[in-house]
Amino acid sequence: MAETKVTLKLLIDTRRNRVLFAEADKKFVDFLFSIFTLPIGTVTKLLQKQNMPGSLYSLYKSIENLSDTYIQPGQDKDFLLNPKVANISGAKAPLLLPSVEHSYSGKIYKCTCSWNNCPYVSNVRRAICPSSRKKSLTWELRFVDPPSSSNEEAGFVNGLVTYMVMDDLVVKPLSAISGITGIKDVEAVEEKVVDLGLDEGVKLLKASLQSKTVLTDVFLRAETTGTGLCLSPSSIVNYL
Incomplete structure (x- = not known):
């Protein structure tokens, strides 16, 4: 790009x-x-070569150097070290920062419960539905941005x-x-x-x-x- x-x-x-x-x-x-x-993790990562003031970079490095042995099952250090930025719908700012990955792909998922009024959705496919406790959210929906006549808007x-x-x-x-x-x-x-x-x-x-x-x-x-x-x-x- x-x-x-x-x-x-x-x-x-x-x-x-x-x-x-x-x-x-x-x-x-x-x-x-x-x-x-x-996210603060993204800021710390971006500024690690800029002599970042304070102690956040030391904390960042300690997480990076910590053995996976000490990380809880199901958790991932990458979630802390390389957090994804929330992509606010319609708010596409200029890309003036490197390696900033957005978390929202424009897709959301809902449960395939037999009833149609299940209120739960997720942007993670196969998340477990809190209502059924068994079914996963696999039915893909598409998020639609507000109408816009040009990128300037x-x-x-x-x-x-x-x-x-x-x-x-x-x-x-x-x-x-x-x-x-x-x-x-x-x-x-x-x-x-x-x-x-x-x-x-x-x-x-x-x-x-x-x-x-x-x-x-x-x-x-x-x-x-x-x-x-x-x-x-x-x-x-x-x-x-």
Whole structure:
């Protein structure tokens, strides 16, 4: 699968070397919101090569190194080490994180009980029906996503709006008034266009867990791709 790329426009205070805010479309905001769907095991696995702060990685490694002798019958360490991400119907965020496997295939199963009002379903084929205690759930049903006229309607936020993402990842609709806020010296402001791929997605995930200056940390204190353009005071007003 080709790597997804998302573009951001950063407004940078060059004198303080910090990002004032980013102008973003729905793809980037959908990615940020999708972070909340990640199990902690997935986050730990993704950040294991990023010098993850705290002790979660040590706990992760202890599970990985623990002999299967000490694991309860019927349990699997892989369930903890490689948890699958809940695939919320219709919320297809950009793939800016590697090796994230979704748990929901779009199939559900129900029991073949003789009565039609059995209330139990499962996304695991052959799960045991709690009503009959004998029959397994093997009758395949298909989950139907809500109607959508285009892929632009998938995700979490409206695609007709441009969003303002602050350095600490506060998200709100972009407006001229909100854009001017915090700009005290327009001559020191620079616009920079950057592209996000898998590498930047992982760095954003890590920075979001330990910093209040996420965009500055990722795009000004690390190597990025993009172009910078100094703006005049008049062009700042036109831009906003």
